[in-house]
Amino acid sequence: MSQQVKIQLDGQDVELPLIEGSEGEKALDVSKLRAQSGYITYDGGFGNTGACQSGITFVQGEKGILRHRGYSIEGLCEHASFLEVAYLLIYGELPTQSELTAFMDEITQHTLIHEDLRRIYDALPKDAHPMAILSSVVCCLSTFYQDSLDYSNPDHVRLSIIRLLAKLPTIAAFTYKKSIGQPLIYPRNDLSYTANFLNMMFALPTESYHVDPDISEALDQLLILHGDHEQNCSTSTVRMVGSSHANLFASVSAGICALWGPLHGGANQAVLEMLQAIHEDGDDVEKYVNLAKDKTSDFRLMGFGHRVYKNFDPRAQIIKSSVDKVLNKLGVKDPLLGIARKLEEIALNDEYFSQRKLYPNVDFYSGIIYRALGFPSDMFTVLFSIGRLPGWIAQWKEMMEDQSRIARPRQIYTGSTERDYVPIDQRS
Ligand code: ACO
Numbered sequence: 314m315s316q317q318v319k320i321q322l323d324g325q326d327v328e329l330p331l332i333e334g335s336e337g338e339k340a341l342d343v344s345k346l347r348a349q350s351g352y353i354t355y356d357g358g359f360g361n362t363g364a365c366q367s368g369i370t371f372v373q374g375e376k377g378i379l380r381h382r383g384y385s386i387e388g389l390c391e392h393a394s395f396l397e398v399a400y401l402l403i404y405g406e407l408p409t410q411s412e413l414t415a416f417m418d419e420i421t422q423h424t425l426i427h428e429d430l431r432r433i434y435d436a437l438p439k440d441a442h443p444m445a446i447l448s449s450v451v452c453c454l455s456t457f458y459q460d461s462l463d464y465s466n467p468d469h470v471r472l473s474i475i476r477l478l479a480k481l482p483t484i485a486a487f488t489y490k491k492s493i494g495q496p497l498i499y500p501r502n503d504l505s506y507t508a509n510f511l512n513m514m515f516a517l518p519t520e521s522y523h524v525d526p527d528i529s530e531a532l533d534q535l536l537i538l539h540g541d542h543e544q545n546c547s548t549s550t551v552r553m554v555g556s557s558h559a560n561l562f563a564s565v566s567a568g569i570c571a572l573w574g575p576l577h578g579g580a581n582q583a584v585l586e587m588l589q590a591i592h593e594d595g596d597d598v599e600k601y602v603n604l605a606k607d608k609t610s611d612f613r614l615m616g617f618g619h620r621v622y623k624n625f626d627p628r629a630q631i632i633k634s635s636v637d638k639v640l641n642k643l644g645v646k647d648p649l650l651g652i653a654r655k656l657e658e659i660a661l662n663d664e665y666f667s668q669r670k671l672y673p674n675v676d677f678y679s680g681i682i683y684r685a686l687g688f689p690s691d692m693f694t695v696l697f698s699i700g701r702l703p704g705w706i707a708q709w710k711e712m713m714e715d716q717s718r719i720a721r722p723r724q725i726y727t728g729s730t731e732r733d734y735v736p737i738d739q740r741s
Contacts, residue, residue, distance in 0.1 A: 322350045336371050338363075353723045360620065365552065369402060369707050370543040374621035379628065381541060382406070390631055396420065396506055399478060399703035402541050403710060417506070423479035424500035424509065426450075426487075427457045434491045443488045443695045443731060444573040450484045451477070452566035453532065462560040464713050473561045474706050475510075481702055482506070485695045500547030501607040507533040510699070515687060531639045532696075535679060536539040538628045539697050541704025545620075547571040547578065551705045552712050556720040561709055568602075568705045570697050575615070578701070581693040584616035585680035591656075596648075598655045606665045614660060616677030623670040632678045645685040653681060 316331040318341055327350045330342040338365045347353050356362045371380045379386040382401050387400050393407075400408045400416050408416060430453055437446055439660045454476065455462060483500050492511075498513045509634040510526040511532065512705050514521035542548070550567035556559070572578035592599050605614040619626055640647060657673055683693050 316433050321343060322352055325350065332363075332366070334366075336373070347723075353725075355725055358620075359549075362550060364492060364720070365544065365712065365715070367543065367708070367711060368405070370541045370623050370704070370710060372543050372622050374619070377622060377625040377627045377630075379542070383461050386538065388626055389540075390534050393537065394506075395533045395540075395700075396478075398540050399706075400535045402703045402707040405475060405576070417546065420479045421502045424483050424502065426483055428479050429524045430454070430457050431487065431497070434487060437491075439492055439494070441492075442573075443485070443492065443570065443692055444569060444579075445484060446488045446491075447481075447571040447695055447698060448566045450488075451481070451569060452563055454480065455560050458562070462562075464555075464558055464560060470710065470713070474710070477561065477706065478702060479563060481699055482510035483513060485692070485699060486510060488695065489514055489689075489692055505529060505533075507536065511686075525642070527642050528639070531642075531682065531723070532686065534635065535624060535682065535696070536678075536700035538631060538675060539700025541701070541705075541707060545577065546574070547701065548584050548705060548708050551709050553720045555709045555712055556717060561706065564709050565702065568701075572698055572701065573694055577737070578694045578697040580615050580674070581676040581680045581683070581697060582615065582690045584653075584676050585649070585690045585693065588652050588656075588680075592648055592653050596634050596652060598659055599690060602656065602659050602663060605660075606663070614656065614666075614671075616673055616680075617660060617666070618669070618671040619674045622672065622674065623644040625672050627675045628675040629673045629677055632675065632682065633673070633683070636678050636681055637684050640685050643685050647681060649684070650681050653678060 320327050327346065329346065334338045334340075354362075369382065371383075372378065381389060381398065382405055384401070384407075387689050389401075393401075394519060397408060397413055397415055400413060413630065430450065433450060434446070437449070458473070458476055459728055461469040461476065463469040479642045487497050496518055498516045498518070501509055501512055504512055504524065508526075508529040511524045511529055512522060544552075547568040550571035552563045554567040555564040559567075575583045587601070591598060594600070601612070602614070604610050604612045605617075619709050636650065640650065657677070660671070666672075679697075680690065680693050683696060684690065688696065
């Protein structure tokens with residue numbers, strides 16, 4: 314018998330079951346509340362709402378803990394590859410060597426996109442934001458790969474997963490090449506997942522391009538850091554869309570749109586633009602910290618603050634420690650790094666930020682590495698999408714296997730009560 318909590322509403326006792334997660338998170342199960350009492354719960358922004366039960370990712374914001382399937386993000390970053398973490402997220406266990414080899418081989422065999430799909434790029438404006446293209450082309454996968462769209466068929470789901478993981482880097486790199494007017498570079502199956510992506514991004518048909526293994530490893534680590542983050546805005550979107558039994562391509566396409574926003578994944582681009590603006594304005598960091606504190610301005614320090622992390626973001630700490638390594642390796646001296654460090658120091662010692670528990674998040678330093686690697690800032694959120702893809706897939710798959718109901722929140726209606734129709738000639 315599960316534990317119950319008794320609350321009183323309008324003098325009537327209502328019993329609500331208590332749920333406790335494996336890491337001690339407690340929740341009141343309100344799923345029968347309306348039927349029992351006529352009341353619904355209200356939680357704008359969903360800060361107190363558990364929308365699902367999930368065994369994929371554990372985040373403890375106060376202590377800065379992030380674990381996937383029980384494994385710490387620090388350990389995964391140190392020992393695993395991105396595709397190994399992808400396998401873990403999607404299938405629940407770390408793969409054996411033969412499972413990983415088969416998974417990687419299959420992904421490698423699906424990196425090309427259909428030639429007709431490639432032609433869609435010609436119809437889109439050259440200066441389109443890459444996230445718009447990414448989302449559109451991912452949704453179009455459902456038109457070219459109609460043989461794997463049945464959410465209830467495990468073979469279809471498995472094939473869609475492989476196709477998405479294999480094709481997203483190709484779709485992303487083609488987006489970039491198109492935007493700068495260079496010929497598309499096709500995937501190379503002799504390279505690793507990340508090295509192949511770097512090659513498609515930066516190689517030219519006219520000269521040889523060498524992918525530095527240290528750089529490929531640094532990018533691999535950045536992708537791992539973005540792998541999953543439980544019920545954030547884009548993941549909730551993927552679940553919400555998928556709950557209507559929309560196929561995986563359509564659901565992920567919607568997730569890409571949600572990630573694009575500057576309050577979510579788009580923050581990594583916004584951070585770089587903010588640092589650039591501060592630099593061009595004479596490096597006056599304090600001016601911008603004061604602006605972020607000024608309630609009459611809507612300026613925020615991009616890359617600061619997080620809905621869940623209220624102490625530190627463990628992903629930001631890992632990225633921060635690899636910034637120097639990558640920049641030194643590449644021989645890059647970036648004035649924006651100095652500004653970022655100063656900004657962080659001033660903000661962390663300022664009451665406004667400490668009282669509100671605002672700390673650098675995953676996006677604060679990632680853009681500086683991406684820039685050093687040669688990515689333009691509007692591709693940053695695309696990189697985030699490639700990293701987050703295994704998480705979206707894992708969450709979509711878990712939801713489908715749970716046989717959840719369609720996601721359909723309620724509302725508190727605050728509009729006009731019933732009134733009579735007014736003919737147009739009698740309206741004031
Ligand atoms: N700069 C200045 N003030 C901030 C910032 C910031 N970056 N973030 C929050 N605050 C202030 C708010 O103004 C508010 O102040 P108040 O209590 O005086 O009104 C208080 O801190 C709480 O802020 P909320 O917006 O209620 O916090 P919420 O949890 O809803 O938002 C969010 C979290 C969206 C990340 C927010 O901190 C933010 O906008 N940060 C900048 C954008 C960013 O970096 N996004 C990336 C997030 S990580 C990711 O998606 C991968």
